[in-house]
Amino acid sequence: MNEETLDVRGLLCPMPVIRTQNRVKTLAAGQRLEVVGSDPGMLSDIPAWCRINGHRLLDSRRDGGNIVVVLEVGANG
């Protein structure tokens, strides 16, 4: 599966959500996006954003000093 990565380290929410939203607009349904950041707020905000906008959350975790969230673009995104 084609997976892209978005680096939002150093940005505070809501910027990671905005960057995710803008990148997802360029992707097709079914594509996956891994977002790597540093603001723990991403762990609640990106999943909430996915639920609202019809994308599927595949993973969200702390990875060392980073926060990693993986999503799959929904059909009506």
Add this chain to the structure above:
Amino acid sequence: MKQVKAVSLISGGLDSMLAAKVVLDQGVHVEGINFYTGFCVEGHTHAIRRQDQNKQKRNNALWVAEQLGIKLHIVDIIEEYKDVVINPKHGYGANLNPCLDCKVFMVNKAREWMLENGFDFIITGEVIGQRPMSQRRDTMRIVSRDSGADDVLLRPLCAKTLVPTLPERAGWVDREKLYGFNGRGRKPQIELARRFGFEDFAQPAGGCCFLTDESYARKLADLWRARGSKIYELDDIMLLKVGRHIRPQPHYKLIIAREAGETQFLMGYRKAYTHLFPVSHGGPLTLVDGQVDATDLQLAARIVARFSQGRDADQVDIALVEHGEQRVITVTPLRAEELPQEWYL
């Protein structure tokens, strides 16, 4: 029959949540729009400080959208918003808050979004008399007019006290099911929230913008004074939210972390700034904002030592990193009486 669509400004607070809900309940398709100016007071900004890290971390606008079951579009307006902050046509409120220009700007952005996306009207949570600058009968007229939204701007919480707008006249919404709230009180909104079954909604006491905060506005005014013009970048306004700001000389200031969470945040900026930190004792990371010489750095190191665990020691070793090169200098911590109150911003 065509599905009527409205875009609703969602701040994350109660009023815009209620306004969207009132229209949603009339069968209109509603999507939310939220603008990020850089000055927004968000839980995550507070969460920079370690003592606050156990506080609930949620973006209130996202939370509201989820409660309402609507999509939310978050728009980065940081660059365009600078002109609103720097040159407000209608001036500032009590601090550096350009509330009226801000509202005009946001409603205009929502209007542009509405046109681009084939929506029919705009919803805001404004209530006549709720805010001293932007929510008065006269200034709300200015918002409608100057934003270009005019007749397609619906304020469901106070619509009954206003002239009917296009959505009401066209029968897209039933005016009788809108409200006529008026004044600074919060009782009608709280009662309506209760009827809708909303709980745990955000009601920030100081509003949702740092520009209304006296201490923040003072630091922004200082930044503009020091730079000789009203300019800023996102990093500047983020850094105003963090740390203790001390200006010993007009040409430089120190941003001193107050605890571990702030140190961690400032670490992200250390490559862009000359910075100092104690090595012989525990203590804060400190950024230097401005062009400094050796004398300035000596004083800066003494100030950093004052805020370190070595404040009562005879000497403290301070690491000084300038242009990527680190050296250590040994200084006597500044005494309390040597640090004038007027240096604090």
